[in-house]
Amino acid sequence: MPDFKIIIIGGGVVGLAIAHRLSKKHHHILLLEKHERWGMETSSRNSEVIHAGIYYRHGSLKAAFCVQGREELCVLCSQNNIPYRNITKIISAANETELTKLESIQQNAAHNGVKLEFLDKAATLKLEPNIRTFGSLYSPLTGVISVHGLMEYYYRTALAQGAMVHMRCEVVGIEKGQSDYEVMIDEEGTRSAITGEIIVNAAGLCSDTIAGMAGIDVDQAGYRLNYVKGSYFAVTSSKSKLLSRLVYPVPQNEGLGVHALLDWNGRLKFGPDVEYLQNRVQDYTVAETKRHIFGDAVRRILPAIADDDLTPDQSGIRPKLQKKGEPEKDFIIVHEKERGLSGFINLIGIESPGLTSSPAIARYIETLLI
Ligand SMILES: Cc1cc2nc3c(=O)[nH]c(=O)nc-3n(C[C@H](O)[C@H](O)[C@H](O)COP(=O)(O)OP(=O)(O)OC[C@H]3O[C@@H](n4cnc5c(N)ncnc54)[C@H](O)[C@@H]3O)c2cc1C
Incomplete structure (x- = not known):
């Protein structure tokens, strides 16, 4: 029996949105964040704009999630006193x-x-x-939205719904077992391992590195x-x-x-x-x-x-995901069953409109678990 049903790697706005969403229905969820507080990387260094969905290619995940996410965020903000204008x-x-x-x-x-x-x-x-x-x-x-207000809301609600959040806890290795994953963690110099049935990689700038730890050839997969x-x-x-x-x-x-x-x-x-x-x-x-x-x-x-x-x-x-001069690429959000990694979900290249899309991405992750 694994220690946790779901381990989410990364406590940015997307990881927190996923913890918030999944903890409504699932127990034994753990979110791991390497910094002393959630949201210290890209999620607190953006324009805080709730985008309408103007520029993204029709049919892309970016377009769909931005439009759905905007609608959902507006309701979420008005119902939960999250500052937005x-x-x-x-x-x-x-x-x-x-x-x-x-x-x-x-x-x-x-x-x-x-x-x-x-x-x-x-x-x-x-x-x-x-x-x-x-x-x-x-x-x-x-x-515009207060991204800190939003993250605070996701975090508090996830905790209230029973999810656990470990800060100062960096994922340094992943090993696939028979029916679970062993996740090696470094907590301020002390190393240990925990197991999870499902792994959600929402590690932002390090999401390609985490995918590599799970054994994926990052360049071949186009995840670099x-x-x-x-x-x-x-x-x-x-x-x-x-x-x-x-x-x-x-x-x-x-x-x-x-x-x-x-x-x-x-x-x-x-x-x-x-x-x-x-x-x-x-x-x-x-x-x-x-x-x-x-x-x-x-x-x-x-x-x-x-x-x-x-x-x-x-x-x-x-x-x-795109190199300089290449055309815009879409979010990669995939359950890696076809690579033999059942239960491992990657989110790679979650640039703008990732903040706006966060509630819609979280809903999508829920469907990938079924
Ligand atoms: C300049 C700029 C402007 C933007 N403006 C907008 C905007 O106006 N509207 C909009 O919708 N979007 C915007 N975005 C995009 C938006 O900020 C991102 O899509 C969103 O913040 C991504 O969130 P995330 O949770 O995926 O990543 P992050 O916020 O990067 O979170 C990932 C977390 O994973 C943690 N982590 C990494 N590696 C490990 C590890 N090994 N172990 C444990 N934890 C780990 C990190 O510490 C980090 O906290 C902008 C982005 C930028 C850069």
């Missing part, structure tokens, strides 16, 4: 060429069931008088992650009232483009940029030297911002 968003065209691109964005969103309204220049300026624009798409469904840093700059408080909603540019290459965000303290921030890291060091410093490049990107949206108005702020690292 339906702040809305516009995608603004900075020139005539970009104006024509708005149409395909609108069509893609419509395929995903997301309605966007086209606003001409005058109508856009009525909403946001300080931006540079030729016209825009208005998304009434985009919001690229670390892609996104930095933010904050705008001086005297200019933070120049916008009243999220303003995004028309996406150029990778990422959604440096965009304007309003955080919980009413601070105006711009980011995240896209920087492929050469190695897998989790360095979250925001380089001062990026100020001018950021200034240029910011002025495409808000011309009144000078370089001196910008201060380096937070950064986060995306666990991306």
Whole structure:
């Protein structure tokens, strides 16, 4: 008899959402997190946007989970006092060429069931008088959420439903047994082993490493992650009232483009940029030297911002499956039965919109257990 029915590796927003969901029906669930507290990696280093589901390819897990997750998060937030605001968003065209691109964005969103309204220049300026624009798409469904509030809710509810959470507990090895898995753990230098019937790998930036521990050839499976840093700059408080909603540019290459965000303290921030890291060091410093490049990107949206108005702020690292220049890849969420790993579930490449998708991903994991 294994020690636990389900062992979840990783206490980010996704691992916590899964613990919250599965503990409604299952007993003997254990979540392992290597840091002293949950949510200290990507989950606390993002834009905190509840995405509507505009850009993701129709039929992808990203599109489906984002749309379902958004709906579910809004209900969850209002019923459980989790701070969120339906702040809305516009995608603004900075020139005539970009104006024509708005149409395909609108069509893609419509395929995903997301309605966007086209606003001409005058109508856009009525909403946001300080931006540079030729016209825009208005998304009434985009919001912002306190990701800490959400994680706290998932965590507390999971505990109340009987799940256990061990912090400062790093998974360092996995061995497949006859009908269970032996999970080797390191707790501040002390090593031991526990067994679980089902393993859910929600280890974010290390999810490919965990898959490797289970014996999967990560490169052959296409699970190797690229670390892609996104930095933010904050705008001086005297200019933070120049916008009243999220303003995004028309996406150029990778990422959604440096965009304007309003955080919980009413601070105006711009980011995240896209920087492929050469190695897998989790360095979250925001380089001062990026100020001018950021200034240029910011002025495409808000011309009144000078370089001196910008201060380096937070950064986060995306666990991306695609290498630089490759097309966007979908989330990988799979029960690895076909690799002979019955009961082992991998979640790899859970970049944006992972936060928005978290309740929908958790529901999906539940179906994979049947
Ligand atoms: C710059 C940026 C902006 C973003 N903006 C948005 C947004 O606005 N909206 C949105 O929906 N999404 C956004 N995202 C994406 C979102 O943040 C992620 O999809 C989400 O946080 C992923 O959660 P996770 O639980 O999978 O990963 P993580 O938060 O990384 O959690 C994984 C956990 O696993 C733990 N772990 C790793 N290895 C081990 C081990 N060996 N043993 C034990 N524990 C381990 C880690 O310590 C970590 O706590 C953004 C991401 C970035 C980087």
